[in-house]
Amino acid sequence: MDGPGIRATVFSQGCPHHCPGCHNPETWEFGCGTKMTEEDLLEIIRGNPLCRGVTFSGGEPFAQPEGFAKLAQLLKATGYEVASYSGYTFEQLLQGTPAQKELLKTIDVLIDGPYLQEQRSLELSFRGSKNQRILDVPASLAAGQAVCITTGRWAGEY
Numbered sequence: 309m310d311g312p313g314i315r316a317t318v319f320s321q322g323c324p325h326h327c328p329g330c331h332n333p334e335t336w337e338f339g340c341g342t343k344m345t346e347e348d349l350l351e352i353i354r355g356n357p358l359c360r361g362v363t364f365s366g367g368e369p370f371a372q373p374e375g376f377a378k379l380a381q382l383l384k385a386t387g388y389e390v391a392s393y394s395g396y397t398f399e400q401l402l403q404g405t406p407a408q409k410e411l412l413k414t415i416d417v418l419i420d421g422p423y424l425q426e427q428r429s430l431e432l433s434f435r436g437s438k439n440q441r442i443l444d445v446p447a448s449l450a451a452g453q454a455v456c457i458t459t460g461r462w463a464g465e466y
Contacts, residue, residue, distance in 0.1 A: 310363035311391050311417070311434055312461035316353045318379065320367035325395035329425035331436065335367035346379040354386065364392040364415075373407035380414035391417035398443055398454045417462060418443045420454075433464030 310317045319332070321341030330336070353362055362383050369376045369392050380390045392411070394401065397420045401412050412418070419435060419442050427437040434442060442462050447455040457463055 310365055310393070311361055313361055314356070314358045315361040315363050315391075316356065316359050317363045317365050318349060318369075318376075319365050320369045320372050320376070322371050323366050323368040323395065324371060325368060325422050327395060327423040327425070329428065330423055332366065338371075346375060346382055349379055350382045350386065353383070353388070359388075361389040361391065364390070366393060366395075368395055370394050370396055370401060370404070370408050370411060373405065373411040377407065377411040377414050380411065384414060389417070390415045391419065393419045395422040397421050398441070398448055412445060413449065415445050417457065418445050418448075434462065 319335060319341075321335055322338035323336045326333075326336055335341075353359060364376055364380075376392070383390050392415050396404065396408075398418060401408050401418075401420075404412075419440055421437075421440040424437040424439050427439050429436075429438050432438065432440075441454060442457045444455045444457050459465060
């Protein structure tokens with residue numbers, strides 16, 4: 309499950325991290341997969357009237373920040389909550405490329421950090437390893453530092 313509630317997940321193809329134990333190593337190679345426009349993805353997502361949130365997963369969405377930022381802007385304008393997984397930390401993304409910073413500004417929730425097999429936990433909500441954080445991105449950007457979500461539906465409370 310890539311977040312609370314009924315969500316759509318958009319997988320990116322290509323990842324520079326290659327975390328040992330990755331749940332989706334098929335997405336590591338760049339240049340594969342099915343190319344789709346942001347508008348096509350939006351229409352597919354809008355085809356499920358129960359869907360209220362969208363999660364970007366991977367691969368690494370921040371390795372293709374331009375397209376994901378455009379999709380996030382379209383989704384937000386249509387009323388969706390947008391979350392993203394990233395092997396980069398929030399702090400790394402704050403120092404990232406202009407396009408990565410733009411993507412960061414367009415999402416609501418970031419699950420950050422690489423998957424660390426030695427910190428694997430099946431007890432965590434929406435994360436694979438204990439180093440990964442679930443962040444409130446608007447609050448984090450306003451504070452200039454990571455602000456974790458510790459209560460509510462992203463923390464596993466229903």
